Amino acid sequence: MSEQPQAERKSTPEFSLDTWAVLVALFAAALIRFGLIPRVPW
Amino acid sequence: MAAAIALPQDPPSSVSTKFLRLLPGLALLFAIGFAGKLLEKNINAYAKGHHLAVPNIEYVLWAILIGLVISNVFGLAEIFKPGVATYEFWLKAGIVLLGSRFLLGDVWKLGGVSLLLVAIEIAGSLAFMTFLGQAFGLRPKLTTLLAVGSAVCGVSAIIATKGAIDADEQDSSFAIAAILALGAIALFTFPLIGHALHLSDHAYGVWAGLAVDNTAEAAAAGALYSDAAAKLAILTKTTRNALIGFVVLGYAIHWARKGEAHAVGHKAAFLWQKFPKFVLGFLLISLLATVGFFTKVQNTALANLSRWAFLLTFAGVGLRTNFREMRKQGLRPFVVGFIGEIAIALFTLVLVIVTGHLFGF
Numbered sequence: 001m002s003e004q005p006q007a008e009r010k011s012t013p014e015f016s017l018d019t020w021a022v023l024v025a026l027f028a029a030a031l032i033r034f035g036l037i038p039r040v041p042w
Numbered sequence: 043m044a045a046a047i048a049l050p051q052d053p054p055s056s057v058s059t060k061f062l063r064l065l066p067g068l069a070l071l072f073a074i075g076f077a078g079k080l081l082e083k084n085i086n087a088y089a090k091g092h093h094l095a096v097p098n099i100e101y102v103l104w105a106i107l108i109g110l111v112i113s114n115v116f117g118l119a120e121i122f123k124p125g126v127a128t129y130e131f132w133l134k135a136g137i138v139l140l141g142s143r144f145l146l147g148d149v150w151k152l153g154g155v156s157l158l159l160v161a162i163e164i165a166g167s168l169a170f171m172t173f174l175g176q177a178f179g180l181r182p183k184l185t186t187l188l189a190v191g192s193a194v195c196g197v198s199a200i201i202a203t204k205g206a207i208d209a210d211e212q213d214s215s216f217a218i219a220a221i222l223a224l225g226a227i228a229l230f231t232f233p234l235i236g237h238a239l240h241l242s243d244h245a246y247g248v249w250a251g252l253a254v255d256n257t258a259e260a261a262a263a264g265a266l267y268s269d270a271a272a273k274l275a276i277l278t279k280t281t282r283n284a285l286i287g288f289v290v291l292g293y294a295i296h297w298a299r300k301g302e303a304h305a306v307g308h309k310a311a312f313l314w315q316k317f318p319k320f321v322l323g324f325l326l327i328s329l330l331a332t333v334g335f336f337t338k339v340q341n342t343a344l345a346n347l348s349r350w351a352f353l354l355t356f357a358g359v360g361l362r363t364n365f366r367e368m369r370k371q372g373l374r375p376f377v378v379g380f381i382g383e384i385a386i387a388l389f390t391l392v393l394v395i396v397t398g399h400l401f402g403f
Contacts, residue, residue, distance in 0.1 A: 021134035022323035029139065029327060032343045033336060040346040 060124075067125015071132075074112070074360070075353035078104030102265040102356050106229065109360020118361055129358020133258050134320040136351030137276055141327030142336060142344040144277065149328050152274070155401055156248065156281040163252050163390055164285060167193035170389075171382045178378050183209040183302075186293055187217035188375060192382055195283045195318075196221050196256030202286060202316050206294035208303040219368040220379035225259035226363050228383070233266040235391075243267065244403035245394050247274025252390040253383075257283060258359050261352060280321055287316035 015023070031037045078101035089096035112118065118126065144152075168189050175185025187209055191200045197218050204214040232254065236246040246267050254260040257279050264275025291312055297303035306312050331341060368376075397403075 016319065017131055018134060018319040021131050021320050022138055024131075025135040025138035025323055026326070028135075028347055029142075029330075029336075029344060032340050032347070037343065039339065040343040040350070042346040042349055 064125040067122040070122050071354040071357040074108045074357035075105045105356040106360040109357050113361050113364050126361050129355050132351040132354040136348045138320050138323035139344050139348035141324040142331045142341050144328045146328050146332040156278045160281045164193045167386050174378050174382050184213040191217050191221040194286050194289050199286050202290050206290050207297040216375040220375045221255050223368045224379050224383045225256045228254045229259055229263050232263045243270035245398045247271035248278050249394045250275040251278025253387045258355050262356050283318045284321045287313040290316050
């Protein structure tokens, strides 16, 4: 498989700005939920 | 096998290069937003310490004003542009996180009322803007773009419609410039009108969400009134955004039937493609908050994180607004947009006041 031509390798999926925003927000929510970010000051 | 042949990819290092290019603009957004926050805090503290009656100017307004001055007086240097353009990303992430402040029942109740008002607003705005465009002799596709921009959700709707109806670059630039200029005017006039009419936070928030076209400006117009108004403005505006696919699909079919745009293949796939995914993220976080997935402290942390995201957004709103660039686009689309927006603002104001009496807000 390592000799597979580079042209045939599948590229990573392209996410829209919307989807990235959702993923980043959910990731941040998970960090807060599981205690990795204990508090966020304002 | 032909389908498996990929186009040449950027070298792996380009990801880090792209990220590095964002840093100056991101730093500028943060510096402006934080300066706004410091100004609000320190001016209030000074006024209190010296027994001065100074109106409370929120960080939102400071951030927008500083951004406007930089953009219109000094100009935004190229190095900052990629990072500043991320303000829309922060807006959407902020809206998703704001879901923690809404229990799903509230979303259902408020969203239900909003949905009814949004449906009336969209139908009325599309009809009126189309009439105005025709009366002023604007090109038909420019009229469509202005109608969609003012009825649904500003720049995103114009960009989505442009692709669907094969409109040209010039028409979409006209429409975007008009919608952005009008959004900037709404930012400063809506809170003044709201206070003059003694609108409740709820009524004002729904009005801002219905009548201000761009999501960032609607959120800012709400935040300039109060935190509660900002929440309602964002919820109402998000309801409007959720309907973007249906409106764009309708126009795509209309122009395809006239033979002036490509035909729409799979309608469900088209709707999904145009649907703003951050609405789903907002509903998911709201659902998690409703079932008690987050503690009270965690809910506060999520809300604060959302405020930081909005702080970057509001700085971006000011930096993105360049009146000189807008003036270059010509007067007629702006005049049509201006008359239309005043009519829509008045129409939705009456709608909100009447509904407020009926539903008690």
